[in-house]
Each structure stands twice: as structure tokens, then as C-alpha cells.
Amino acid sequence: MISRVAETRDRQAYAALFKHFAPRVKAYLRRGGMDAGEAEELTQEVMLNIWRKAGYFDAARGGAATWVFAIVRNARIDHARRRRDARLTGQPPPEEADLAPSAESIALTTEREAHLRCALNSLGPEQKQIVQLSFFSDTPHTAIANALNLPLGTVKSRVRLAMAKLRVLLEEMP
Amino acid sequence: MISHHPSPETLLAHATGALAAGHAVVVAAHLQGCAQCEAAQTRMESLGGALLEEFAPEPLADEAFAQVLARLDDPAPAPTASLRQARLALPSGVSLPAVLRGAEIGRWLWIGLGLRYSRVRLPWAPEQNVMLLKVAGGRKVLHHSHGGLELTQVIWGGFHDITGQYGPGDIGEADETTEHQPVADPEGCICLASLEGGLRLPWFTRLFGG
Numbered sequence: 001m002i003s004r005v006a007e008t009r010d011r012q013a014y015a016a017l018f019k020h021f022a023p024r025v026k027a028y029l030r031r032g033g034m035d036a037g038e039a040e041e042l043t044q045e046v047m048l049n050i051w052r053k054a055g056y057f058d059a060a061r062g063g064a065a066t067w068v069f070a071i072v073r074n075a076r077i078d079h080a081r082r083r084r085d086a087r088l089t090g091q092p093p094p095e096e097a098d099l100a101p102s103a104e105s106i107a108l109t110t111e112r113e114a115h116l117r118c119a120l121n122s123l124g125p126e127q128k129q130i131v132q133l134s135f136f137s138d139t140p141h142t143a144i145a146n147a148l149n150l151p152l153g154t155v156k157s158r159v160r161l162a163m164a165k166l167r168v169l170l171e172e173m174p
Numbered sequence: 175m176i177s178h179h180p181s182p183e184t185l186l187a188h189a190t191g192a193l194a195a196g197h198a199v200v201v202a203a204h205l206q207g208c209a210q211c212e213a214a215q216t217r218m219e220s221l222g223g224a225l226l227e228e229f230a231p232e233p234l235a236d237e238a239f240a241q242v243l244a245r246l247d248d249p250a251p252a253p254t255a256s257l258r259q260a261r262l263a264l265p266s267g268v269s270l271p272a273v274l275r276g277a278e279i280g281r282w283l284w285i286g287l288g289l290r291y292s293r294v295r296l297p298w299a300p301e302q303n304v305m306l307l308k309v310a311g312g313r314k315v316l317h318h319s320h321g322g323l324e325l326t327q328v329i330w331g332g333f334h335d336i337t338g339q340y341g342p343g344d345i346g347e348a349d350e351t352t353e354h355q356p357v358a359d360p361e362g363c364i365c366l367a368s369l370e371g372g373l374r375l376p377w378f379t380r381l382f383g384g
Binding site: 015022 | 297
């Protein structure tokens, strides 16, 4: 879908991407503590970036959601900086992706990501919550301490454990 | 052969966007030369993507799609104005990490015996304390500790301390709990470093220049 947007500037494909991702992007930004109006505005920016940067999408590196995640993450960082200083420019874009990854490398990536989703869903509820808060909270360690009622000093090791557990789960998969 | 990588915490913070911009540049320089960490980073971004997919969608305003459609043909924001990048004298065959393409790079300044410093200014985060350092070989640093996270990516040459030998592509990570006595290799060392806090020199060089 993103490749179609990149290659033929296909607006129908873009509409489908928008429908799927925009509400999830907004949910991500809200989760990070942004108010509804600001999240709405930044979601529109992110969706515009998806159109503009579609040429950088590399299907051999990750699926659409992986790429969108990285775009929202970067937009959120730039947004926080510009709120402090409106004159700042955004980060420069990465190098252009190789637009012709092999079918084999895409298939491997798809399989790798399916394993990862599987591993994520095999985590216990507490460890999954730790992973979620690590990714989407503005102040992950404080958020984890509050959510799980842990002393701040033990959060670091809990995060490390959760990430290690994920790696083990991944390695156990066929 | 790269033997020193960022800690899992630092990689996670980089992947989730929680790492300060200066540190992020040094980690990005490491990732460009380290397939293992690059793969770990991609894995974490995939994890972010999987978590993103799981969110309960939050509906946008009815007119949101039409508003974005109307802007699709707007010109993208202009690229940053020309950057001041000094042509640093580097050993032959050595080039600066690609991640510094968008940064301003100052001339080598002599700041102490056998120590040169070049300020790296990130236009998107100018307050960050990032620098290139060029250290002459063989000097020893006295025992000390420091405050905040410090990252040091070796670009050329190397150094060693109690935690091992650091060569090109290796990243050193230190914080207030770390105590080092690093010694530059005989040929010297060029590093990209990021520090928290005000302008000061990192553990790696503080006493070279002192």
C-alpha cells in the first residue's frame, strides 16, 4: 500500500492508509499525554508526512506499521522541540530507501514481524504493560512505577527483564 | 569487529524517541556501522508498530481527511539553509558518520595539550552538547567520575580502560556511576561524543585538557 503511494502517488491507496492509521496515530499521541486538539493537529501532520515520505519506505526493513511508528515517533520529538522553540527545523530525513527489495527479504521481514507480534502477546499482562509504557509514555519510568506500584529504583530492571523475556520468546519460536 | 554496544536501556530509549537529541545522534552513528544494533533497533521499531496496531482507534474530526487531502500538493517544507561545515583534517580514508550530514561542524580548536575539539551543532536541537574530539596518543586520564549520561563513539584510532579496548565503531557509555582511567592508543583517537548538561568536556578527555 505504501509502495503504491510512493510509486504512483495513488490517492485511493493513501485513503486506505489514512483510514487505518490516522485513528491509531491519534491514539498513540493521546497515550503520550497530548490533549485532543493537539493530537488531532499532529496526526494530520503525520499523515501528510506519510504521503511525502512514502519513497523512504523500505519493505525489507519492516511492515507499514513499523514505518508509521517511526514517523510518529520522530514527529512527536520534533513537535516537542518546536513547542519550546518555533524556529527549529525538523530532523533531516534518512537516506532514500532501496526501492526494490527482493520478494525474499520482504517475506522474511513479514515472518519476523509475525513472530514478534506472537511473542508480544505471549508476555504476561504486567510485562506487556511495561513494554507498552516504555514505548508510549513521555516519562516511561515514572509511568511504570505508578501503574505497577513499584519503587522507581526497580523499574529499570523490570524493563530490562521484560525486554529480555521478549527476546527469549522470539528465539524459542520456530 | 565491534565489541562495545549501547546498553539495552539506551537502545530502547533511542527506538522509542525518549533519548536526548545529542545522544540520539551518537547512537545513530553507532547503528550505521553496527549491523547487530541496527537489527535490534529495527526489532524495537517493529515492536512499536505492533503496539500501534493494537491501539483502540481514536476517531479524527470528520473533515480531517479532506483537510489533509487538500494539502497533499503543498510543497514540502524547504530543506534547511546551507550548513556551516568545516573541512576537518582527518586521517586519510576516514570520513565523518553520515548522521552528521545535517549538522554544523566547527573547526578543530586546540583546547589543551594533544587535544582538539570541534563543536557539532544540531540545527534541530542546538542546545545539545555534541562534539568531535581528537586526542593525541598514549596519555592517561586520572581516576574520576562524572554526572549524567555520556556517549562516545570511536571514529578513528582508539583507547582502552578498565572496561576494555575501544576501536572504530565501538561506543562507550558512562554515567555518574562509572569510573574510568582511559588511555588513548598510540596513534591517538577521534571520537564523536554527547554529554548532558552544560558545555564541558567528557570523562574521556577531561584531564587530557586540564
